[in-house]
Amino acid sequence: MARVLSLFRPRPLLALFGVRKAALCRMSLDSRAREVFAEAVESVQPDVAVQRSIERKENSLIVNGRSFTLKNNLHLVGFGKAVLGMAAEAERVLGDQLVNGVISVPHGIQEKFRQHGKDHMLLKDNSRIKVMEGAEHNLPDADAQRAADYIKNVAVGLTEEDLLLVLISGGGSALLPAPIPPISLQEKQDVTRRLAGAGATIQELNTVRRALSLLKGGGLAQCAHPAQVVALILSDVIGDPLDLIASGPTVWKPVGAEEVLSVLDRYKLSASLPGSVKEVLGRASPRWEENKDPSGRAERVLNTVIGSNSIALRCAGRRARELGFRPVVLSLGVCGDVRSVSRLYGLLARFACSRDEPPPELAAEVLELGPEVGVESWDLCRTMQVLGEGRTEGWGATCLLAGGEPTVELKGKGRGGRNQELALRVGLELRGMELPPNGPVFLSGGTDGQDGPTEAAGAVIDGGLWEKARAQGLDIDGSLANNDSFTFFSNLSGGQNLLSPGLTGTNVMDVHMLLIPPIPIKIR
Known part of the structure; x- marks a missing residue:
C-alpha cells in the first residue's frame, strides 16, 4: 500500500514547478510587464554590453572572434550618450594596456549619474581617459567641437602597431562635430538645418553632413590609419545601419561630389551656400571621388554592434518565458x-482576445496599417497566426514584443513623450472591448529612461483605462489634444501607471509590450 501511495507523491521538480506557478499567478500582469522591461534595459546596459562583447586573454583582446595583440599599444576614444559607462568597463578590463583616451559625452551626464547612484558608470579618479562634456540640449556646440579635436589628435598620431578602441552610441553625431576647414560649425549647422526644413530625408541629410565633416562617414578611421581600429557600437537606429549610427565615423562610405551637389540642387540651396562650403565641395578629394576603399583601409577596421533593440527584445522574450508567457x-x-x-496594437489585442473567430475585416485592417507603421506584411501574418493559435489552442498567456521609435505630432503645450502618448492612445483603442480577466496589458517605454521632457520612461495600461479615467474625472481626449500624457498619468491613480526606472545610461530606442492573458475557451 505504501508503495502504491508513493507513486502519487509529487516529485521534487513537479512540486517546485507548482510553487513557481502559484507564485506567478500571484504576480499581476502589470508587475510582470515591468519585470520584462527591466530585463530588456539591463541587457543593453553599457557596461553589460561591453563585458559581453570583449574578452581578455593574457596579451590579446578578443572581439567577435578576432584576436588583437595587446602590448601597451591601446588608445581609446568615444562619443555618445552611453559611452561613459562603456569606457568605465573597457578600462576595467583593459586598463593596464591603455596608453591614453578621450570621450565626448553629454553636458552634465557625470553629475546625473552621481545623483542616480550609478557610480559604476563613472571613471575612476586615476583614469587615463579624459572626459569632455558638450552638446548641451543634444546640439553640436563649441565644447563638443573641442572634444572632437582631441579625438582627432589621438587618432592621427597612431602607427601600424597601435590599436584604437572606438566606443560609439546614440547621440554621437552631435558630440563629434568636426567640419572641414574653412567651414565653421555654425555654417555647417545652418546648411543641415535648412536642408531639414526643406524636407530632406535622413539619407540626404547624412550625405551632405558626411561630405562636410572630417570625422563622419569613415573619417575617424581614415585619421587613425594605419592603426587597427575596433569599434564597439550601441545602436539607437532601426535596423542598426552602421553608416547612420553617429553618422558612421568608422564606416567607409564614399560620397561623390556630384551626389552632394545633386541633393543641394534638389532643394534649391546650391546658390545660397556659404563660400566656405562651396570651396570644400569644389575640391578634388579622393575621399569623395574614389569608388573603392583607398589602400584597403576598411580591412583594418572592425565594427561590432554590441547593444541594440534586437538584443533587448531577445532578452526580454527570455524573461517573459520565465514569467509564464509565450513570447x-x-x-x-x-x-x-x-x-x-x-x-495597430488595439487591433492585435482584439484579434488575440476574441473568444470567437475574429472577422476577416479585422485582419485586413491590420495588414493595411503595416506600411504606415514600418511593419512587413509577413511579420503581421506570422504574428496573427501565433496569436490565433494561442487563442484556439489555449496556450495560456502570450507576450507580444516590438521595438522602434514612433513619432508624435506636437499640437499642444502639455508634458509627455511618445511612449506615454502611445500607451494612452492604446488604452483608448481598448475601450468597449470584451476583456478577459486581468488584461490585456500594454507597456511602452524608452530604454534611456526618459520619455520627452519628463521623469518617466513611459507607461503601463490595461483595458480598463478609459473607465478608470472617467471615474476619476480625467479627460483622455483633452490630454491627447494638448500632448499632456504625463499630467494625465500623474493624476490617474496617483501615478501608478507611470514607468519610472530613472536614468538608465543606455539607449536602444523603445520597447513595446502587449501581454495577453489566457483566453477562456468558449464552450459551444
Missing part, C-alpha cells in the same frame, strides 16, 4: 505616427 516578436522597426501605431 513573440512582432517587429524591430515600428515607426510612424503614434495614432496609427496605437490603432
